[in-house]
Amino acid sequence: MKSKQPSHLRSIIAHTVLIILSFMCLFFFYILIINATRSHADLQKGFSALPGGNLLKNLSSVANDGTFPMFRGILNSLIVSGCSAAICTYFSALTAYGLYAYNFKVKKIAFTFIMAILVMPTQVTAMGFLRLITNMGMYDSLLPLIIPSIASPSVFYFMYSYLQSSLPLSLVEAARIDGCGEFRTFNRIVIPIMKPAIAVQAIFSFVGSWNNYFVPALVIQSKDKMTVPILIATLRGADYMNFDMGKIYTMILVAIVPIIIVYLCLSKFIIAGVTLGGVKE
Secondary structure, eight states, rough: TTTTTHHHHHHHHHHHHHHHHHHHHHHHHHHHHHHTSSSSOOOHHOOOOSSSSSHHHHHHHTTTTTOOOOOHHHHHHHHHHHHHHHHHHHHHHHHHHHHOOOTTTTHHHHHHHHHHHHHHHGGGGHHHHHHHHHTTTTHHHHHHHOOOGOHHHHHHHHHHHHHHOOOOOOHHHHHHHTOOHHHHHHHIIIIHTTHHHHHHHHHHHHHHHHHOHHHHHOOSSGGGGHHHHHHHHHHHSSOOTOHHHHHHHHHHHHHHHHHHHHHHHHHHHHTTTTTOOOOOO
């Protein structure tokens, strides 16, 4: 009986800590929802834990604002984030598989070079990137927000580490002996094993691209091509003295809905694929 008491006590402490952390994480979402239901005048009065009755009015004000293309901005962000997550995860997994499954002279040099790019901030190359896309005729378009996602050192490193722990080379060799081509081996054998890693990185890539403000602000000029973070910034930046805080909270609330949907859709692959990578030599 005495041996069970410390275990029971640890379980109570663990659950208490988890409840507190969950409350701290969800509290801010609750405040966001509450503020989205309040008017600008109510928000000026201070904090309130009770919802207001202006959610539909705020949503209508944002949706019907002729100077604020909300639905077009959401569509642009969905296109950019979806395409970026898809090509980022696929090509990063393909690169990781190439470095993991093949032995060639410059393998270590290539790996070191990719890792060196990982520590380079985006801001350092911003002006060169802007000049490059201007010379290529891609300024003020969505392509510069999508194409660079092909090269993602952080996603590559995650994929490479996952392959090291989950993919035995004997499985690749067996596929080659059976006459399976390299791309077919990757698409039919490696990709299913990497589903949990791909799902995790797809979520992170989608969220990172969805919340990205620096590069779209640098590249996009036309309102019909702006993404959600830029549109949210324009709500307050247009007129500092007359901005509507209720509209801003409502737009932020609308902006996080696609992220939640993407997480719910991909989380099942994370859970279902946890045992998929348990192949042993």
